[in-house]
Amino acid sequence: MKFVDQATITVKAGDGGNGCLSFRREKFVPRGGPDGGDGGDGGSVYLRADKHLQTLYDLKVKPHYKTRRGSHGKGKRMSGKRGTDIYIRVPPGIVVVNGKNTIGELLNHNETLLIARGGKGGRGNYRFTSSTNRAPDHAEQGTRGEEKKLQIILKLISDIGLVGLPNSGKSTLLNAMTRARSKVGDYPFTTLNPHLGMLRDDYKRIIIADMPGIIEGAHQGRGLGLQFLRHIERTNLLILVIDISAPQPLNHYESILEEFKNYSGELLKKPRVIVFNKVDLMNTVPEFTLEEKAFYVSALKGHGIQELVTYLKHEDTIKAR
Ligand SMILES: Nc1nc2c(ncn2[C@@H]2O[C@H](COP(=O)(O)OP(=O)(O)OP(=O)(O)O)[C@@H](O)[C@H]2O)c(=O)[nH]1
Ligand SMILES: [Mg+2]
Numbered sequence: 034m035k036f037v038d039q040a041t042i043t044v045k046a047g048d049g050g051n052g053c054l055s056f057r058r059e060k061f062v063p064r065g066g067p068d069g070g071d072g073g074d075g076g077s078v079y080l081r082a083d084k085h086l087q088t089l090y091d092l093k094v095k096p097h098y099k100t101r102r103g104s105h106g107k108g109k110r111m112s113g114k115r116g117t118d119i120y121i122r123v124p125p126g127i128v129v130v131n132g133k134n135t136i137g138e139l140l141n142h143n144e145t146l147l148i149a150r151g152g153k154g155g156r157g158n159y160r161f162t163s164s165t166n167r168a169p170d171h172a173e174q175g176t177r178g179e180e181k182k183l184q185i186i187l188k189l190i191s192d193i194g195l196v197g198l199p200n201s202g203k204s205t206l207l208n209a210m211t212r213a214r215s216k217v218g219d220y221p222f223t224t225l226n227p228h229l230g231m232l233r234d235d236y237k238r239i240i241i242a243d244m245p246g247i248i249e250g251a252h253q254g255r256g257l258g259l260q261f262l263r264h265i266e267r268t269n270l271l272i273l274v275i276d277i278s279a280p281q282p283l284n285h286y287e288s289i290l291e292e293f294k295n296y297s298g299e300l301l302k303k304p305r306v307i308v309f310n311k312v313d314l315m316n317t318v319p320e321f322t323l324e325e326k327a328f329y330v331s332a333l334k335g336h337g338i339q340e341l342v343t344y345l346k347h348e349d350t351i352k353a354r
Pocket of ligand 2: 203204216217223
């Protein structure tokens with residue numbers, strides 16, 4: 034299924050039904066009392082997070098949602114029927130935005146978020162009966178259901194993000210560490226969408242996200258970078274994948290950090306490890322002195338992968354799921 038991480042939807046909640054204005058009519062009862070029932074509430078629109086979904090593709094295909102109105106009240110104090118609520122399924126990790134305001138987000142499976150409230154049903158006239166007014170001659174109108182145009186933005190939920198320049202071997206690394214089959218190619222921008230893989234042991238489930246390559250200027254929208262950097266905003270750890278066979282591997286390290294800094298300071302604060310990949314292409318493997326923990330691996334041949342996996346499974350910054 035196509036990966037879609039942004040969608041605009043319109044939602045219209047049902048209007049409330051009108052209250053009824055009615056008086057009882059019965060044989061032998063000359064002046065019956067007021068008996069107009071209440072209008073039903075209109076149906077509301079909710080979002081519900083569903084862990085089985087990974088994309089907003091469905092919303093792209095079907096962007097309009099509305100619920101039924103409440104029925105009007107009737108005589109004999111009969112209330113109108115409520116409009117049924119609807120729940121739109123979305124993947125966990127979405128943020129809902131209305132213009133410039135964030136309305137809310139859904140992170141966990143089955144969590145729900147009200148996005149358009151149904152109108153209230155109006156009260157029927159019998160409700161207005163009082164000691165001073167035994168024959169109220171008015172009933173309320175139902176209120177209108179909310180109508181909104183909303184932007185839904187998906188920020189994938191993953192524990193670890195794989196970031197690096199195009200072709201550094203991120204997808205190959207994901208495939209080597211997990212059972213994922215992320216597309217690999219000897220050209221830049223093979224990976225066009227984030228791709229998830231999972232590391233699992235008895236205690237933890239660690240979700241790793243393979244990202245499209247980032248290039249200089251990614252934070253300004255160059256390459257594919259910007260639109261995807263937000264998917265790593267929620268990770269606990271970043272793995273910077275660097276092709277050690279490149280002429281100046283440390284320049285790659287610098288430029289990734291520069292993009293992080295320009296995107297948002299938050300990315301820079303995240304714990305990270307460095308993976309120097311493609312050691313199989315080197316006769317001698319240089320060792321760099323960096324602040325971060327570094328691994329020297331060959332994702333293609335499998336060298337050093339087990340050590341990296343063991344480290345990640347024991348890394349405290351990665352929360353158990
Ligand atoms: N020799 C060698 N080649 C590797 C290694 N890892 C990846 N490659 C090759 O490098 C090329 C790019 O690999 P990918 O895994 O697609 O790289 P990527 O970082 O995901 O690339 P983008 O998705 O385009 O950003 C492919 O031809 C891989 O076979 C490695 O450890 N050694
Ligand atoms: Mg890739």
